Amino acid sequence: MSLNKLVKKSFSDGSFTNLSTISTKTLIQMNDVWASYDAKNYCLKEIKLSIDRGINYAIVGQSGSGKSTLLKIINGMMIPSKGQIRVDYQTPNMNNKQFKHAMSKIGYIPQSLGLVKNISVIENVLIGALPRIGKINSFLKKFPENEICEAEKLIKLVGLEGKSERKTYMLSGGEKRRVAIARALMQKPILLLADEIVSELDQVTAREIMELIADAQRRLNLTAVMVHHDMKLALEYANRVAVIKEGQKILEIGVEGDKIVDFQSGNMTQQEIMELYNRNEP
Amino acid sequence: MNPKNNLIIALVCAGVIAMSYHIDANPAEFVKGVPNLSIVLKEMTEVEPDLFGIAFWSMLETIEMAFIGTVVGIVIALPLSMLAARNLNSKFIYVPLRGILAAARTFPSILWAILFVIMVGLGPFAGILAIIMYTVGFIAKLQYESIEAVDSDPVEAVRSIGVSKSQLIRHVIIPESAPHLLSQILYMFDYNVRQTSILGLVGAGGIGFYIINYIKFFEYGKAAVFMLVVLITVLIIDFVSVKIRDKYIVKAQKGMEVKV
Numbered sequence: 001m002s003l004n005k006l007v008k009k010s011f012s013d014g015s016f017t018n019l020s021t022i023s024t025k026t027l028i029q030m031n032d033v034w035a036s037y038d039a040k041n042y043c044l045k046e047i048k049l050s051i052d053r054g055i056n057y058a059i060v061g062q063s064g065s066g067k068s069t070l071l072k073i074i075n076g077m078m079i080p081s082k083g084q085i086r087v088d089y090q091t092p093n094m095n096n097k098q099f100k101h102a103m104s105k106i107g108y109i110p111q112s113l114g115l116v117k118n119i120s121v122i123e124n125v126l127i128g129a130l131p132r133i134g135k136i137n138s139f140l141k142k143f144p145e146n147e148i149c150e151a152e153k154l155i156k157l158v159g160l161e162g163k164s165e166r167k168t169y170m171l172s173g174g175e176k177r178r179v180a181i182a183r184a185l186m187q188k189p190i191l192l193l194a195d196e197i198v199s200e201l202d203q204v205t206a207r208e209i210m211e212l213i214a215d216a217q218r219r220l221n222l223t224a225v226m227v228h229h230d231m232k233l234a235l236e237y238a239n240r241v242a243v244i245k246e247g248q249k250i251l252e253i254g255v256e257g258d259k260i261v262d263f264q265s266g267n268m269t270q271q272e273i274m275e276l277y278n279r280n281e282p
Numbered sequence: 283m284n285p286k287n288n289l290i291i292a293l294v295c296a297g298v299i300a301m302s303y304h305i306d307a308n309p310a311e312f313v314k315g316v317p318n319l320s321i322v323l324k325e326m327t328e329v330e331p332d333l334f335g336i337a338f339w340s341m342l343e344t345i346e347m348a349f350i351g352t353v354v355g356i357v358i359a360l361p362l363s364m365l366a367a368r369n370l371n372s373k374f375i376y377v378p379l380r381g382i383l384a385a386a387r388t389f390p391s392i393l394w395a396i397l398f399v400i401m402v403g404l405g406p407f408a409g410i411l412a413i414i415m416y417t418v419g420f421i422a423k424l425q426y427e428s429i430e431a432v433d434s435d436p437v438e439a440v441r442s443i444g445v446s447k448s449q450l451i452r453h454v455i456i457p458e459s460a461p462h463l464l465s466q467i468l469y470m471f472d473y474n475v476r477q478t479s480i481l482g483l484v485g486a487g488g489i490g491f492y493i494i495n496y497i498k499f500f501e502y503g504k505a506a507v508f509m510l511v512v513l514i515t516v517l518i519i520d521f522v523s524v525k526i527r528d529k530y531i532v533k534a535q536k537g538m539e540v541k542v
Contacts, residue, residue, distance in 0.1 A: 114436045
């Protein structure tokens with residue numbers, strides 16, 4: 001049974017209320033994508049994947065396996081050397097003016113979080129609204145009242161109420177991640193890309209952050225593509241998990257009923273997958 | 283220490299000796315001149331307290347010149363530094379601009395002062411123009427280097443949102459390079475006060491005018507009053523700069539709370 005069928009089934013029996021936002025339409029499609037930074041060594045090879053709207057898709061792999069590059073290709077910050085990619089019916093390319101509008105709807109949280117450390121929490125969150133603000137107003141840092149209200153709401157949503165005027169460098173690691181999530185949500189995104197957002201956190205904080213994203217997904221009909229280091233965490237929160245090794249997708253697994261199923265080759269036994277699950281790292 | 287390092291040190295020492303010989307810089311002359319210094323110092327102790335009033339007002343004029351020159355120079359330098367940053371512009375913009383800024387920096391402010399005295403006549407205005415020129419060249423260079431050193435992570439993250447270049451500059455580049463700017467402004471003002479103190483040598487206003495005139499007429503006691511006022515002012519500015527740095531820059535860099 002495919003995940004889509006599983007979703008339809010879940011609709012009919014109401015077993016997965018949190019999956020109510022899933023649609024059958026594909027948001028991201030990659031066909032035979034190759035990528036390289038130096039035109040010699042490919043960091044991604046023959047990547048084929050299809051990500052449906054509304055799902056939480058996890059990419060797992062060791063350091064240097066090409067996971068972060070995959071995210072950069074999805075949001076157009078890197079152009080693949082070969083192959084085709086479509087994101088919401090468009091070819092991602094940050095230098096293309098047409099794609100700039102699509103970029104404003106893709107929330108990207110890099111591993112470093114990319115926060116501006118010398119400004120306040122709310123100023124960082126409001127950066128997510130910049131594509132909707134006129135040049136003069138944004139130069140004067142004059143945001144409309146409704147955008148400020150929205151930013152305050154998101155700050156509350158991510159659990160930073162009362163800290164909106166605090167300078168970002170004063171926050172803890174977990175709080176900074178919350179700011180980065182709020183900034184991404186401020187974009188009113190259709191897609192959220194997060195690169196190892198919980199990898200340096202303790203287990204409790206990591207789960208809080210993952211719950212926060214899962215909650216935002218449900219509320220905002222959001223598709224999330226998240227890069228993880230921890231296999232267990234990925235399997236716990238994602239609808240599907242792709243494992244990348246040395247630039248190649250070696251495995252794609254997802255939930256089917258109460259089982260984890262190999263969607264890549266179909267050759268893995270349940271036991272092999274469970275062994276992988278218990279290994280924590282891919 | 284390895285032989286290679288010893289060789290380098292020996293070569294540098296040999297270079298200093300050879301060049302001193304070439305330009306006739308003989309340390310024996312310094313020893314011979316010490317008695318002359320004692321004469322000057324003795325005369326300098328005979329200060330004329332009546333002159334402190336004039337010295338104070340001319341120092342105020344000097345500070346005003348330095349302040350105006352620093353502020354106007356920074357206002358001109360900031361937009362230029364944005365245009366001269368390699369990470370924000372094409373080389374067709376930043377290469378010629380960097381050339382112009384390097385030219386502004388090449389001449390010390392006293393040479394600019396001579397030029398402006400010829401242009402606008404004697405007085406503080408020529409001195410202010412000289413300070414502006416040097417400040418523009420210097421602050422623009424420090425700032426474009428700070429901009430180029432801004433952490434690329436927030437730049438990349440915010441660029442990925444699809445913002446315009448002006449938005450990126452306003453919301454990421456300026457806030458990220460601002461702590462450096464405050465430090466640079468303090469340094470520049472401090473430096474400009476010292477520079478303005480000597481611009482009077484070429485008739486471009488300020489306290490230097492009195493110092494050079496009294497020295498010319500061998501009235502070291504009178505010159506000493508003015509030099510003392512310069513010294514005290516510079517010490518006060520230095521003290522205030524350290525306080526401001528501690529409060530706004532050092533704490534900010536250490537991640538401590540800054541009370542504004």
